[in-house]
Amino acid sequence: MKFEIQSTDAHSKARAGSLSTDHGTIQTPIFMPVGTAGTVKGVHISELTDPIKAQIILGNTYHLYLRPGLEVIEAAGGLHKFNSWNGPILTDSGGYQVYSLAGTGRKIVEEGVKFKSHIDGSTHFFSPESVMDIQRTIGADIMMAFDECTPYPCTYEYARKSMEMTHRWLDRCINRFEATEPKYGHNQALFPIVQGSVYKDLRKISAEYIAEKGAFGNAIGGLSVGEPVEDMYEMADEVTDILPKDKPRYLMGVGTPANILEGIALGIDMFDCVMPTRNARNGMIFTTQGIINIKNEKWKSDFSVIDPAFADTLHGQYSKAYVRHLIRCEEMLGAMIASVCNLRFYLWLVGEARKEIVQGSFTSWKNRMIPQLMQRL
Numbered sequence: 487m488k489f490e491i492q493s494t495d496a497h498s499k500a501r502a503g504s505l506s507t508d509h510g511t512i513q514t515p516i517f518m519p520v521g522t523a524g525t526v527k528g529v530h531i532s533e534l535t536d537p538i539k540a541q542i543i544l545g546n547t548y549h550l551y552l553r554p555g556l557e558v559i560e561a562a563g564g565l566h567k568f569n570s571w572n573g574p575i576l577t578d579s580g581g582y583q584v585y586s587l588a589g590t591g592r593k594i595v596e597e598g599v600k601f602k603s604h605i606d607g608s609t610h611f612f613s614p615e616s617v618m619d620i621q622r623t624i625g626a627d628i629m630m631a632f633d634e635c636t637p638y639p640c641t642y643e644y645a646r647k648s649m650e651m652t653h654r655w656l657d658r659c660i661n662r663f664e665a666t667e668p669k670y671g672h673n674q675a676l677f678p679i680v681q682g683s684v685y686k687d688l689r690k691i692s693a694e695y696i697a698e699k700g701a702f703g704n705a706i707g708g709l710s711v712g713e714p715v716e717d718m719y720e721m722a723d724e725v726t727d728i729l730p731k732d733k734p735r736y737l738m739g740v741g742t743p744a745n746i747l748e749g750i751a752l753g754i755d756m757f758d759c760v761m762p763t764r765n766a767r768n769g770m771i772f773t774t775q776g777i778i779n780i781k782n783e784k785w786k787s788d789f790s791v792i793d794p795a796f797a798d799t800l801h802g803q804y805s806k807a808y809v810r811h812l813i814r815c816e817e818m819l820g821a822m823i824a825s826v827c828n829l830r831f832y833l834w835l836v837g838e839a840r841k842e843i844v845q846g847s848f849t850s851w852k853n854r855m856i857p858q859l860m861q862r863l
């Protein structure tokens with residue numbers, strides 16, 4: 487694997503790069519559609535390539551471990567062959583899902599986490615070592631270290647202890663990663679995760695600890711969990727000043743179009759979020775002109791296309807009135823069309839940001855675009 491920075495912005499920390507994996511090269515900055523259970527919900531694999539233009543997708547260790555299970559994935563030859571996606575895949579370690587299981591009997595100890603399946607209530611245990619083994623079996627190009635995602639708000643003492651345990655777990659992840667081999671003939675990389683909640687000194691300590699590990703890339707976790715957006719930007723700014731400049735940086739679980747553009751300006755290269763597909767299923771569509779709530783009465787007889795910028799694609803040709811009708815009737819096709827539209831927009835957004843970085847006009851473009859993209863139509 488290889489990461490190269492090709493252009494930087496003179497007025498921010500934004501950069502355009504290239505991340506090479508055995509399953510293809512990713513042009514950064516990049517947004518990664520979330521395929522939690524091995525599929526991007528409501529979207530065909532062929533649509534991820536065109537019209538969406540996805541370059542890498544996500545899977546999730548927790549969900550894939552429970553269903554379909556490791557025996558099925560391994561028998562298929564790994565997740566790439568199981569879901570027929572030939573591009574790069576990143577797997578989240580399950581740390582966030584464990585975080586979300588608070589109140590269901592979850593127990594975090596030094597050895598790992600005991601939890602109950604959200605499906606049938608069965609009891610399971612994740613350790614840093616087992617999470618590495620699971621991700622080896624899934625076969626993702628990029629594996630995430632097992633961490634504890636701290637809730638917001640939390641006390642300084644809780645955040646400190648959690649961060650320190652995350653660091654100890656990281657050392658165990660690295661040891662297991664280095665002691666094992668990929669199963670399917672392609673290389674895999676391990677990304678550590680910076681934690682520390684919204685405490686600047688803890689984020690600094692964590693970023694320095696992670697930077698010392700010399701991993702292929704690094705992630706920033708524990709943000710976009712309810713904290714004010716200003717805190718998220720402040721923490722990301724602090725961390726990107728410390729993480730190696732020649733390594734890709736991934737801000738986990740972020741976010742809105744504005745979050746992504748501001749994150750790029752802070753030196754982030756990779757993003758993911760369920761927002762494009764989750765909001766699509768509820769009738770929110772992101773466009774190059776602003777945000778549409780397609781359920782609104784104003785679109786009932788509007789036969790113009792959803793976004794003229796993408797009118798040349800099959801999904802782009804559907805009218806607002808028709809998609810509104812489908813969403814209001816709870817027809818599956820409505821959610822599918824809206825999901826494709828939103829993901830196409832998100833990949834367009836990071837592609838345009840990359841162009842502006844290369845041309846040297848990113849900051850002024852970003853400042854013009856954010857108010858336009860976030861306005862309610």
